[in-house]
Amino acid sequence: MAASLSVFVYGGGGHARVVIDILERMKRIKLAFVVDDTRAHAAKLCGYPVIGGSDALLASRRRARAGIVAIGDNGARARVAAWLTEHGFRAASAIHPAAIIARGVEIGDGTAVMAGAVINSGTRIGSHVIINTGATIDHDCAIGDFAHVAPGCHLCGGVRVGAGTLLGVGTSAIPGVTIGANVVIGAGSTVLQDIPDGARMAGSPCRPVGS
Secondary structure, eight states: OOOOEEEEEEOOSHHHHHHHHHHHHSTTEEEEEEEOTTSOTTEEETTEEEOOSHHHHHHTTTTOSEEEEOOSSHHHHHHHHHHHHHTTOEEOOEEOTTSEEOTTOEEOTTOEEOTTOEEOTTOEEOTTOEEOTTOEEOTTOEEOTTOEEOTTOEEOTTOEEOTTOEEOTTOEEOTTOEEOTTOEEOTTOEEOSOBOTTOEEEETTEEEOOO
8 A cells, every 4th residue: 555645735724724624535645734924833723733834844844745835815826836846845736535537637736626626528727726616627628827716617618727817706618718827807707708818807798897
């Protein structure tokens, strides 16, 4: 039997608690500790010790050399992930056993897939992505690194989502549309056409809502 992989969670908020729950349900994963720059040493999160921030992690690297960045904000998650890579840590993923992952799906390192998510055949999910609770991603989609597909989103086949983009809760996208990088789509929106990089959109159908 393969040995358990000892990992840490970087982050101490609500999203981190969800990721901890997923890791507890995964086979061959052992959660060693939590890292949080805002919490004092000796605190606990879901029963796991919070060792402190990045300096404490460097001092504890022998205990766990792989971790997942459990921070919901895309930009903050990217910055922490870059720091971890720079310091030689590996990225671990968290995939809930109640998620449905079809054959031919590619999922990058550091990605979290929550309960009830469905990812269909031929889809590519980047690194450090969040596929949140109950989101459905149909065949042959592509989700860029550090994107966040919020709870209840529904993407039809062939949708492209750029790096760092946030699709708000309940967003739907018709087949074949391309949503650029660093886009923010408001909750409950419907995407009916391509969206350029950096856009801020909302509504059904979604329209620009400012910078």
